[in-house]
Amino acid sequence: MAPRLLVYTRTTDYRHDSIPAAVAALRTLGDFDVTATEDPAALEAPLDAFAAVVFLSTSGEVLTPPGRDRLTAYVDAGGGFVGVHAAACTEYDWPHYGELLGARFDRHPALQPGKAVVEDRDHPATRHLPAVWHFTDEWYDFRTNPRPAVRVLVSADETSYEGGGMGEDHPLAWCREQGRGRVFYTALGHTSEAYRDPDFRSHLLGGITWAARR
Numbered sequence: 001m002a003p004r005l006l007v008y009t010r011t012t013d014y015r016h017d018s019i020p021a022a023v024a025a026l027r028t029l030g031d032f033d034v035t036a037t038e039d040p041a042a043l044e045a046p047l048d049a050f051a052a053v054v055f056l057s058t059s060g061e062v063l064t065p066p067g068r069d070r071l072t073a074y075v076d077a078g079g080g081f082v083g084v085h086a087a088a089c090t091e092y093d094w095p096h097y098g099e100l101l102g103a104r105f106d107r108h109p110a111l112q113p114g115k116a117v118v119e120d121r122d123h124p125a126t127r128h129l130p131a132v133w134h135f136t137d138e139w140y141d142f143r144t145n146p147r148p149a150v151r152v153l154v155s156a157d158e159t160s161y162e163g164g165g166m167g168e169d170h171p172l173a174w175c176r177e178q179g180r181g182r183v184f185y186t187a188l189g190h191t192s193e194a195y196r197d198p199d200f201r202s203h204l205l206g207g208i209t210w211a212a213r214r
Contacts, residue, residue, distance in 0.1 A: 012060030052080030076179030080211030109163025124206030
């Protein structure tokens with residue numbers, strides 16, 4: 001049987017137009033069996049059958065208290081968790097979520113081209129990328145720098161675009177361990193076009209397969 005992914009796209013704040021394209025892309029990446037949902041009850045049910053849970057541009061408060069407990073237990077027991085783009089704009093009222101993901105969204109400049117610097121190529125999400133990756137996105141700033149608590153894979157070169165607010169050290173994609181589980185996050189993925197980009201698709205697939213231990 002193909003490994004299963006639970007892809008969660010509920011939004012109670014800003015909703016990205018790219019979500020349908022993103023879900024369609026995940027259905028064609030790797031050999032995963034994708035279950036996509038916006039129903040919070042799906043996170044209240046046992047998650048053990050899933051190789052990873054993907055929060056795909058979720059926003060606002062998207063979990064019930066039982067769902068929070070279930071997700072915490074799932075990751076601590078060895079489950080994979082993947083956050084994409086606006087997943088960092090999610091569950092501001094739940095402190096553990098910020099710790100799980102590694103950082104919370106603060107602001108972003110206008111959508112524009114820029115340069116992402118690959119810091120760590122010894123990871124499935126980055127080993128295919130060039131040292132400097134030209135990309136168009138919103139270049140998220142975060143409330144805190146996650147570097148002390150995560151393994152940074154990609155950072156933003158703020159000299160390559162207008163409006164960056166974190167300075168010379170601006171992590172953009174990273175991974176970490178939580179209990180026995182694995183967490184991967186990428187701030188990229190704002191546009192529908194991103195999910196047709198071969199480099200971004202490989203970046204996303206690499207992060208998911210790492211978190212899912214595949």
